[in-house]
Amino acid sequence: MSIPNQSKISAQHVNVWYGAKQAIADVSLDFGQDHVTALIGPSGCGKSTFLRTLNRMNDTIAGAKVEGDITLDGENIYSPDMDVVQLRARVGMVFQKPNPFPKSIFENVAYGPRIHGLAANKPQLAEIVEKSLRRAGLWDEVKDRLTESGTALSGGQQQRLCIARAIAVDPEVILMDEPCSALDPIATAKIEELIHELKGRYAIVIVTHNMQQAARVSQRTAFFHLGTLVEYGATSDIFTNPRQERTKDYITGRYG
Amino acid sequence: MLALFLVIAGLGLIGWLTARLRAVSFRRGSTARFSSLPSHFGGYVALWTVLPAALFLCVWSATSPALVTDRVLHDPAAAQLPPQGFNRAAILSEARSLASGNSFGAFNPLSKKLAPAYAAAQTRNDWIGAAIALLLSFATGGFAYTRVRPDFRARTKIERLMMAGLLAASLIAILTTMGIVASLLFESWRFFNIVPIGDFLFGTHWSPQVIDPADPGKTLGAVPLFWGTFFIGAVIAMLVAIPFGLMSAVYLTQYATPTARRWMKPILEVLAGVPTVVYGYFAALTVAPAVRDFAVSIGITWASSESALAAGLVMGVMIIPFVSSMADDSLAAVPDAMRDGSLAMGATASETIQRVLLPAALPGVVGGVLLAVSRAVGETMIVVMAASGVATLTLNPFASATTVTKQIVDLLTGEAEFDSPKTLAAFALGLTLFIITLLLNIVALTVVKRYREAYE
Numbered sequence: 001m002s003i004p005n006q007s008k009i010s011a012q013h014v015n016v017w018y019g020a021k022q023a024i025a026d027v028s029l030d031f032g033q034d035h036v037t038a039l040i041g042p043s044g045c046g047k048s049t050f051l052r053t054l055n056r057m058n059d060t061i062a063g064a065k066v067e068g069d070i071t072l073d074g075e076n077i078y079s080p081d082m083d084v085v086q087l088r089a090r091v092g093m094v095f096q097k098p099n100p101f102p103k104s105i106f107e108n109v110a111y112g113p114r115i116h117g118l119a120a121n122k123p124q125l126a127e128i129v130e131k132s133l134r135r136a137g138l139w140d141e142v143k144d145r146l147t148e149s150g151t152a153l154s155g156g157q158q159q160r161l162c163i164a165r166a167i168a169v170d171p172e173v174i175l176m177d178e179p180c181s182a183l184d185p186i187a188t189a190k191i192e193e194l195i196h197e198l199k200g201r202y203a204i205v206i207v208t209h210n211m212q213q214a215a216r217v218s219q220r221t222a223f224f225h226l227g228t229l230v231e232y233g234a235t236s237d238i239f240t241n242p243r244q245e246r247t248k249d250y251i252t253g254r255y256g
Numbered sequence: 257m258l259a260l261f262l263v264i265a266g267l268g269l270i271g272w273l274t275a276r277l278r279a280v281s282f283r284r285g286s287t288a289r290f291s292s293l294p295s296h297f298g299g300y301v302a303l304w305t306v307l308p309a310a311l312f313l314c315v316w317s318a319t320s321p322a323l324v325t326d327r328v329l330h331d332p333a334a335a336q337l338p339p340q341g342f343n344r345a346a347i348l349s350e351a352r353s354l355a356s357g358n359s360f361g362a363f364n365p366l367s368k369k370l371a372p373a374y375a376a377a378q379t380r381n382d383w384i385g386a387a388i389a390l391l392l393s394f395a396t397g398g399f400a401y402t403r404v405r406p407d408f409r410a411r412t413k414i415e416r417l418m419m420a421g422l423l424a425a426s427l428i429a430i431l432t433t434m435g436i437v438a439s440l441l442f443e444s445w446r447f448f449n450i451v452p453i454g455d456f457l458f459g460t461h462w463s464p465q466v467i468d469p470a471d472p473g474k475t476l477g478a479v480p481l482f483w484g485t486f487f488i489g490a491v492i493a494m495l496v497a498i499p500f501g502l503m504s505a506v507y508l509t510q511y512a513t514p515t516a517r518r519w520m521k522p523i524l525e526v527l528a529g530v531p532t533v534v535y536g537y538f539a540a541l542t543v544a545p546a547v548r549d550f551a552v553s554i555g556i557t558w559a560s561s562e563s564a565l566a567a568g569l570v571m572g573v574m575i576i577p578f579v580s581s582m583a584d585d586s587l588a589a590v591p592d593a594m595r596d597g598s599l600a601m602g603a604t605a606s607e608t609i610q611r612v613l614l615p616a617a618l619p620g621v622v623g624g625v626l627l628a629v630s631r632a633v634g635e636t637m638i639v640v641m642a643a644s645g646v647a648t649l650t651l652n653p654f655a656s657a658t659t660v661t662k663q664i665v666d667l668l669t670g671e672a673e674f675d676s677p678k679t680l681a682a683f684a685l686g687l688t689l690f691i692i693t694l695l696l697n698i699v700a701l702t703v704v705k706r707y708r709e710a711y712e
């Protein structure tokens with residue numbers, strides 16, 4: 001099941017174990033450069049686990065083991081030559097619960113550029129911060145209070161701050177793990193709008209348990225069940241005309 | 257006295273048994289539900305039999321000596337007693353010892369004459385006390401027994417008594433502490449009547465062995481002690497404890513495998529339980545000579561064998577587990593999401609620790625360090641064994657320095673009258689130390705608490 005043309009990330013025969021327990025079994029998926037790809041499936045089916053293989057965040061979990069080939073622009077991200085620091089700068093991540101650092105709004109966004117040395121001087125850094133906050137649709141709300149703590153913002157603003165923080169290192173891919181599940185409907189709508197605007201500039205992979213959201217924001221949808229990939233295709237096809245019985249059961253709410 | 261207690265306990269037992277029997281008998285043949293079991297009735301009656309009488313006996317034994325003395329003073333022989341004063345008290349106490357058989361010789365013939373009166377009054381009082389206690393026991397026990405009826409809620413009453421008992425137990429600790437503080441305040445007040453408070457707090461010369469009665473404040477300036485305490489406990493010890501404690505906490509929370517953590521954390525905690533006197537040996541016998549030899553080898557020939565450095569180093573080692581466990585708690589309280597957020601930005605583990613975890617944990621760490629300082633400042637055994645008794649105002653870690661706690665011990669272990677400025681100075685020092693550590697603890701706990709709330 002691959003999407004031809006400009007695939008940015010390609011995962012082939014991926015297996016993941018937590019200790020002796022297999023969480024992902026033989027999943028192969030290609031992510032298009034210009035697409036928003038949604039990963040859906042019942043809770044515990046391995047969506048987060050699979051997402052975290054794409055920027056090697058599973059490395060941080062003791063006992064987690066990943067097998068298979070995952071390439072970014074054709075380069076194997078699990079090869080010994082791959083620099084994890086660089087990889088994570090290229091593949092950014094936004095988490096389920098907004099997790100701004102307990103620092104100022106400015107410092108939150110400047111965090112990545114600072115550790116990766118992206119700005120030669122202060123004005124340049126300020127420029128990156130402003131650009132990222134603008135792209136995340138947060139600039140107008142925070143431009144007068146950049147020195148205030150990021151944790152003082154509302155939940156939706158915090159999540160957009162985290163998106164700005166990810167954007168600030170100029171990634172190629174952005175992974176989002178249920179980015180709206182802790183937000184109210186209005187904040188959710190703002191994030192979805194933002195995803196629309198970011199589409200095309202970054203390849204986006206979003207995990208969601210909200211099927212309407214998947215239908216609204218994505219062009220491709222992958223349905224996971226019990227650690228396996230059941231069906232992958234254009235979002236419109238998955239939702240109107242699923243080929244697999246299990247997919248149909250899930251999207252019609254037979255189980256969840 | 258002991259026999260009396262046994263008798264009352266026996267009465268309690270009888271009360272328990274009879275009340276139980278009665279409860280069993282009215283439960284038999286009845287199908288109603290009772291709020292209390294027979295043992296509750298038994299317990300209720302037993303407590304009412306024993307507690308009031310026991311309380312009375314405690315009060316009685318506290319007031320009885322005064323009553324006895326009062327009676328003895330009405331004896332004709334007492335007319336020969338000298339009026340108020342030391343002699344009068346000495347004779348009376350001698351007579352008391354004679355009467356109770358604790359002493360066989362008497363220096364004063366008068367006390368021998370008073371002894372029989374004492375013995376008589378004592379016996380009389382004992383009998384009165386015993387009679388009242390037994391009467392009370394019967395009365396309250398009997399009253400409780402009459403209340404043993406099916407609808408009586410003995411269970412709730414016992415519950416209330418338990419609560420009262422627990423409350424009393426917790427009040428005892430608080431009241432005792434308050435009593436100690438009060439006596440500290442009182443003795444210090446006496447001290448400051450003799451020595452001006454300004455001389456004590458700001459004077460820089462401390463040598464309590466030579467006190468000029470005309471101007472006692474001249475040699476009782478405590479600044480060198482405060483400085484020594486600060487230098488050893490808050491500077492040298494913290495220079496050891498903060499870096500090592502922090503690093504071990506970072507290792508344990510961020511790098512150690514679960515197995516390593518499972519081993520190392522308890523070991524560190526055991527270190528915190530090593531008696532300080534053991535650290536004291538180590539400081540005095542091993543570290544102090546080594547420090548002196550080292551100082552001599554680098555050319556400081558006058559280095560003290562009781563250097564501030566030796567005591568401070570060992571104290572620092574003693575505090576490491578404490579700092580480590582406080583820092584460990586604060587680091588563990590930083591949500592994992594912070595760490596993940598930083599790692600996902602491409603930061604390495606050590607960048608994440610420096611830039612995100614430690615700043616986030618900082619208030620907790622600072623609070624922990626303040627608590628550690630307060631412990632180090634009050635620590636006694638190590639400095640008693642390893643620090644010098646000479647108070648010097650020095651910045652040199654190889655020179656000798658002394659601390660407040662060490663001086664308190666020295667002041668009180670010599671032979672001295674109990675109201676000389678020298679002895680009273682110990683109380684003033686104790687009070688100052690108490691206030692300092694109290695303030696440190698309040699600040700530290702406030703900081704720690706505020707920080708805990710931030711992540712809830």
Ligand SMILES: Nc1ncnc2c1ncn2[C@@H]1O[C@H](COP(=O)(O)OP(=O)(O)O)[C@@H](O)[C@H]1O
Binds near residue numbers: 018041044049050061
């Ligand atoms: N850190 C972990 N250690 C052990 N098991 C895990 C861990 N994270 C997830 N799992 C297990 O892996 C499976 C997939 O989890 P996850 O990827 O979080 O599912 P989803 O995101 O689809 O809800 C679940 O059964 C979960 O219990």
Ligand SMILES: [Mg+2]
Binds near residue numbers: 047048049177
């Ligand atoms: Mg998940």
